[in-house]
Amino acid sequence: MKVELLEPYIQISIEKESQFLKRAVDFAYKHFSKAYRLSSSVLILDDGERYKKDYFLNWAYHVAMQEEAKKDSEDFQTIIDSSYLPIRIKMIENRAVLEHIIVSLQIIQSSFGNSQVCLKLNRPSRLARRYLSSLFQEFVLSYTRQEIFLDSSSPYFWEKLIGALSIKVIHNIVLDFDYETFKTHNTFECFEEYLTKEEKILKKSYKILGCGYNDDFECVKNRYIELAKIYHPDNVYGQDKKIIDGYAEKFRLINEAYENIKSNFKRVA
16 A cells, blocks of 8 residues: 555555455545546545545555654655645555565775665665664664665674565565675675775775766766765755765765766876
């Protein structure tokens, strides 16, 4: 089950087998003056009295097991602020509600010299991020919408990480770890024993920007500008402190990586 803003309406996706569906439909027909059945799987609700919609959306959001996120969720507040829009109840098959989230790994070096692990989601998911933050709560340093930065200096960290490597289903999300990135993204430094310190830093800089080692400087610069716009701390001003810290750390890494690559191009030139 999911509550989301999909203008020009707010959509509540409910599995057909859900016990909540009949209660929701009964409530809709009883309390909404306008309830239109467009098909066997779509019901549109509208009413001039927004307090009914606000109550219904809060109820649905709670049943969707997102109550914890609702307390500080800017997304949910946006939904409530948009309750002047019609509500669309979409009845779906159980398998249709599942979202597939892939988690990849990258090892980075913090400004303090200690090793950090970044778990990156292939797309933003508050539920997946909350689950991973809870799973690794003793190691969490900061996070962004798609990344969680973990302190990997503890000897117990890798035991915990390896133990977590399996497909998991959390509510409506299939969480899948990308094993290839765990094998190739500097997980074992022995593969780099013949690189100098400067070469290792440069290699990591290219990875942080998501560029290839042979990309020209114009490509690197464009990628840097793109990432700097996304992760500028001003974009999350006033939000949760860990989110602000995560963006600040990501922004610092992006700038540091760009400066390293730029300096290397100057030396080569």
